[in-house]
Amino acid sequence: MKDIINRVTQTAQSGIDSASSIFSELPLIGDYQDKERRREADRKLRESIAVSLESARKRVVEIERSLLNKGKLPDLPRVDMAATKLQNLIDRIRTAPSGYAGFFAAEKIQEPELEKLRQFDERIAASVPAIDEDIERLEQAVEAGEDYAPALKDLLNNLGELDERMDHRKEAIRAAGEETAALSETSAVVDEEDEALNEENTVSE
DSSP states (O other), X not given: OHHHHHHHHHHHHHHHHHHHHHHHHOOOHHHHHSHHXXXXXXXXXXHHHHHHHHHHHHHHHHHHHHHHHTTOGGGHHHHHHHXXXXXXXXXXXXXXXXXXXXXXXXXXXXXXXXXXXXHHHHHHHHHHHHHHHHHHHHHHHHHHTOOOHHHHHHHHHHHHHHHHHHHHHHHHHXXXXXXXXXXXXXXXXXXXXHHHHHHHHHHHO
């Protein structure tokens, strides 16, 4: 029993340490404002989230093995659903995002758009500890032979929320790139009109 408790504690601590590292990787406004640092800041954040979720997925796989060893085959599909969702999230986060070209290419991103993106980053970072806590509860319930359905339900819900937050972050990045492009086009038009007006004034003089 002591070995089981130690193993659960060690895997839980590993998850907590992994989740904590995400907060240290959160990009600052300046990282997104600087065109040269923007792509790397986004990559580091996504990779940090993916690493934490991979640690979480391995813990869920261990839970599946525990259920298998206990002969609880009918319970495996329910837990495997969580492992599959985690793997899908990992693949999605690690895959180079589409629709980010305008964001990465912009010389400058407007402050309101950067603030929205920062808020989404913080919410995503906060999702990972919640997922790790759900898995810890799941581990303890399975090892103790108790009802783990509530913990599994919470885990699946939190995974769904993280997926939605990634959708919102993607839209925020697209909006930031599109807004910047629109402002650049407007600025270019204004510059052309000013130049034309100056030429007219020069001719009239």
